[in-house]
Amino acid sequence: MNAAHSAHTHEHVFLGSAHDENAKRTLWVVMLTVVMMVAEIAAGALTGSMALLADGFHMATHAGALGIAAAAYAYAKRNASNSRYSFGTGKVGDLGGFASALILALVSLGIGVESVMRLLQPTEVQFGTATLIAVVGLAVNIASALLLGHGHSHGHDHDHDPHGHDNNMRSAYVHVLADALTSVLAIAALLAGRYLGWVWLDPAMGIVGAVVIARWSWSLMRTTAGVLLDQTDEHVAAEIRELVEQPGDATITDLHVWRVGPDAHAAIVSVVGRSTTDAERIRERLKPVHEVSHLTVEFRAL
Structure with a gap:
């Protein structure tokens, strides 16, 4: 290609300005989530605690969704200049965000169904162990939110454009917030059950959490779908x-x-x-x- 031709050649690298930084933050959160997941599943297997096992497998779904976000960053970077993509790989993050939103919707559905079943058929709850799990989970979520928070807020520079941010980072951030929300609701319900005898509050809070997470999931799917379908700005x-x-x-x-x-x-x-x-x-x-x-x-x- 001669110099005159290359001077008029368009580049199609449309990755976000904080792409590499957001990729590193997401990878750290994935590793943190996986460590917590393995610890909970191992502890549940050793102690026979179903609560620990259940929360461990719940963390596994979020680790999978966060893994999608990390993979999307890596793929977009690796193929940024690939001529097969007419307009580059800037929307790979939106595809990852949409996939993560679907997983989040399934998680909310699972939480909702399980909560309704426990509301109709109450089971014995080990309040002490379950509260400890929820507190540790909340601490992990806070640490993850702090890691992702900067990258998420970066996307709000263009206040006039609701789509003007990294939806891949947003999806990871929403997953962390969803986990934090379920932990907070669980702690409140478990303390009420232990000290006030309100056993019903645990599944009731589960239903509330499922509804809130479902709304977050729908919002994320609607935003990312609009980008993937080339919605007019x-x-x-x-x-x-x-x-x-x-x-x-x-x-x-x-x-x-x-x-x-x-x-x-x-x-x-x-x-x-x-x-x-x-x-x-x-x-x-x-x-x-x-x-x-x-x-x-x-x-x-x-």
């Missing part, structure tokens, strides 16, 4: 129309704006206008639209 589209369309000068006949990465959008703008305007002038008008990293302009003179 209305804010950026409106900004493009405002800058391009001028009475008697130029009119947009076709406009496509979609997300191709955590911090990047692509746009195809078809314009008809006077002969005094051309594609380069349209590009100049659109320079202030910093969200657009890949712009295609089609111009036809009237």
Whole structure:
């Protein structure tokens, strides 16, 4: 490829600005979750505690979902310049986020079903052991949230764009929050059961937690599905129309704006206008639209 040709070649690397940092944080949380999972399953097998075993396998589902997030970061980085992907791998994180949201939905369903069954058929609860498990689990979740918190908050720089953040990091963060929520609710219910005799509160809190987690899962699925289906970013589209369309000068006949990465959008703008305007002038008008990293302009003179 000669120098003149390479100077006009488009790059399609649309990874988030904090991609590597978020990948490291997610990997640390995966390892922390796996260590906790193995410890709980081993302790449950040695002590015969079903509560420990159940929580250990519950942690395994979250370790799997967080593992998907870590794998998505690695795959996106490794294939960022792969020509097989027309617009790069910036949306791999959204695919990972959608998969994680599905797992989260299944977890909430499992918690809900188990809670209803225990509400209808109460079982004996080892309050002391179960409370200790919940406290240790909460400590792990707090540590994980602190690791992921910075990477998650980074995505809220673009307040006008609800999709303008790393959905892969968001999915990992939501999984940690879901675990923390179930731990907090469990601790409250177990203490009430132990000291007030409110045994029913444990499964009731389980149902509350399942509903909240299901809502988080639905929100995450809706956001990531919109990105995967190339949903139009209305804010950026409106900004493009405002800058391009001028009475008697130029009119947009076709406009496509979609997300191709955590911090990047692509746009195809078809314009008809006077002969005094051309594609380069349209590009100049659109320079202030910093969200657009890949712009295609089609111009036809009237």
